[in-house]
Amino acid sequence: MGFDTKAVHTGEEPDFVGHPSGDVVVPIHLSSTFARLDVNEPTGGYEYSRSGNPTRFALEKKLAAIENAKFGLAFSSGLAAETTLVLSLLKAGDHVVAFDDLYGGTRRLFSQVFQERFGIKFSYVDARDPELISAAIQDNTRIIWLETPTNPLLRLCDISKISDIAHKAGALVVVDNTFASPYFQQPIGLGADVVVHSTTKYINGHSDSIGGALITSNEELFKALRYNQNAAGAILSPFDSFLVSRGIKTLALRMERHEKNAIAIATYLENNDKIEGVYYPGLASHPQHDLAKRQMTGFSGMLSFEIKGGEREAQKFLSNLHLFALAESLGGVESLIEHPATMTHASIPPEERRKIGVSDALIRISVGIENVEDLIFDLDQALKQI
Incomplete structure (x- = not known):
């Protein structure tokens, strides 16, 4: 079954037995608890919405399907998903090897919560070189964490x-x-054991829901994750589950437009003399373009670039934009732009940011699905005012 078909239908097949109305969209089950006929067994398989909810369950089936995996779990945020994963797999003294270029919230969670307060050890390496991963592995290494x-x-x-x-x-x-x-x-098809998503981003796609997901084909691991999700309570609400399910139905269409617009914008920026460098895997100039073509089927809608000069020029450029919203997050239908050093990655110490290459001149764009000529015009007029 094709991706587009799974995205639309999985988890939302009309049920003419349990729901004789034949809903083509799974209902939003707002009930916090579920009555039973037999005191010893939940009648419909559900007992309390923290432990399981029909709307969330439908989304979790859809999440697993679109990753070609067996099991999915939906969480209240991406960081809630990461927290549950770490608590399910690690204990004090365990070791994680992580890509040194990570989302700032993930890096903060690892370094300032799990390492400082729970005694879990983290090593950060440039995972572009697999040999650096190999060299960093210790006897107590339990996870290799990648973006x-x-x-x-x-x-x-x-x-x-x-x-x-x-x-x-x-x-x-x-x-x-x-x-x-x-x-x-x-x-997972490339060998990974668990996939993490902030469903807030592309999967939902409309900037109106906070959520996260863990996806795996390992049944034993899934059971441990589900147990700890229920124990800790970091579940996605029924209404947010409905929103994310609805977003997934247009994921294929949206991603194609995000990519098309991003390629055009990256090409424009690469040829602008006020830009120092453009980072987008879809450009032939990207040092890992061949790897991107090998393990991805497209290049998505995220890109970053550096403005010549520094932070002052970056701030001036950002203040002159009209269509691009200056905001954190990404993956929505609208174009967003941000300054990592003072926004999404501000929690990382400046020396660490510089070490991995996040300069004060760096700007990140989440390219939306608007008319790309309008977007380029906005970028161009802002650059001309620097």
């Missing part, structure tokens, strides 16, 4: 090679697939 493409530098790592290295060492591979979306990349 590809990364936030905000759009760096890639070879999921298949790193998965081979990790599995030989007895470690699991976790891939944050938020930037690519399941439409353009499916890490």
